[in-house]
Amino acid sequence: MKIYNHIDEFIPLKNAAVTIGTFDGVHIGHQKIISQLKKEAKKIGGETVILTFFPHPRMILHPEDQSLKLITTMPEKAELLKQMGIDHLIITPFTRDFSNLSPEEYIKQVLIDRIGTKKIVIGYDHRFGKDRSGGLPELQAYSEAYGYTVTEIPEQDINEITISSTKIRMALQNGRIKEANEFLGHIFTLNGKVIKGDQIGRTLGYPTANLFIEEDYKLIPCDGIYAVEVMTQPSSKNKNQEITNLYASETVSGETVYQGMAYIGHRPTINGMSQNIEVNIFDFNEDIYHSKIKLLFHDFIRHDIKFNSLEELKTQLAADKIAVLKKFGA
The missing domain is CATH 2.40.30.30 (Riboflavin kinase-like)
Structure with a gap:
């Protein structure tokens, strides 16, 4: 797996299959998305790309909130993703300027121009762009214009995903190690x-x-x-x-x-x-x-x-x- 510490280091691919997120814990929900990502990359003869952010968006948008503690450090996260067989991991700084991109700017400037995205795998509730105004409808709306397709992880598969990071943190903070490991899918x-x-x-x-x-x-x-x-x-x-x-x-x-x-x-x-x-x-x-x-x-x-x-x-x-x-x- 190749690791890039900024999206500017990345050379766009011809057939990139991409998913985006913080992936804290690389837990069983994330593993479903990554498994689907690998399948989609194989279909198009492409390579898998995960775009993640550091610092965590909450640390930038709400610096006064010191309560957020992460299940995995960035090196731990990278090691887990490497073990899952991801080809490229882009770790790009999350900044206020980045958070202010409109949905179309985000799609064109980041996913298309910087990565070369041909396939996007995303959860039904994924949000992006200024004020989190972008989502699956925007990705689908611009797909034809920018030459990519979108695969959605449906709601029934992702309901547990959206809450499992919180569940894992709570389990660890209460000594429920076996429960946390079960949700993580690893130790x-x-x-x-x-x-x-x-x-x-x-x-x-x-x-x-x-x-x-x-x-x-x-x-x-x-x-x-x-x-x-x-x-x-x-x-x-x-x-x-x-x-x-x-x-x-x-x-x-x-x-x-x-x-x-x-x-x-x-x-x-x-x-x-x-x-x-x-x-x-x-x-x-x-x-x-x-x-x-x-x-x-x-x-x-x-x-x-x-x-x-x-x-x-x-x-x-x-x-x-x-x-x-x-x-x-x-």
């Missing part, structure tokens, strides 16, 4: 860099890797303990060396995947002030400071609790580990 992840913490977990026998997430718009699930897999970068060790960790496996591309328990919270037992994201990787003692890791969230174990002592916390962590291992069938 929710957090990606970040391992930074040094105060090493309290180490003194309790549960050393943790502290995760720093650069993107402040990334949605973080509610405080609590989670059953996670932890994906580390490909090891520089001898490829023929066996993995001896009972809770680890290796992906085709060389990353090692470990089982572990993640903690999200403000550490009330030690009167913590800021939110921490930490993970105890089972049977693991490698130095991964400054490395990038990925947490794959499989299930919620319990909410964050303030304990009367560190000894009580240690006892609970032992029970949490057993609960996590049960989630993984151990």
Whole structure:
């Protein structure tokens, strides 16, 4: 998949099959649209193009609203779209000037002149152009003049799509990880860099890797303990060396995947002030400071609790580990 960080970088195609949207989460609804897009591209011997925007339109049109948190960062979204077999991903800045294009200007200047669109796949309720005044009727009205055809994802197929991003955010914010993953059609992840913490977990026998997430718009699930897999970068060790960790496996591309328990919270037992994201990787003692890791969230174990002592916390962590291992069938 080729990625373009602005529509001006894109060279128009002869037969572009295009869909447009923010695609936050690349969830099961988006996957229906993308599947249809690939079918339509094949029919016309063309290539698939997804036009998406960053920042999210709400961040530009309503900057005073800081409540929007996104299920996927742009790199996460790009990786998911790559896995789905998309040919071209255009990430273009969403600006007020862009939002003020009339529907016809949007169609001609963006879809036709800049992309070379011959096929558009869109949901019945998709809106575009100034004041969101454009939609399926406008796309159909200009199709003959500009030489493209439109395929609509019908209302009965898209009703769940229009609400699933909200459903997913609410599920994650309430610890309903399995429900969120079901709507996503894949596992929710957090990606970040391992930074040094105060090493309290180490003194309790549960050393943790502290995760720093650069993107402040990334949605973080509610405080609590989670059953996670932890994906580390490909090891520089001898490829023929066996993995001896009972809770680890290796992906085709060389990353090692470990089982572990993640903690999200403000550490009330030690009167913590800021939110921490930490993970105890089972049977693991490698130095991964400054490395990038990925947490794959499989299930919620319990909410964050303030304990009367560190000894009580240690006892609970032992029970949490057993609960996590049960989630993984151990």
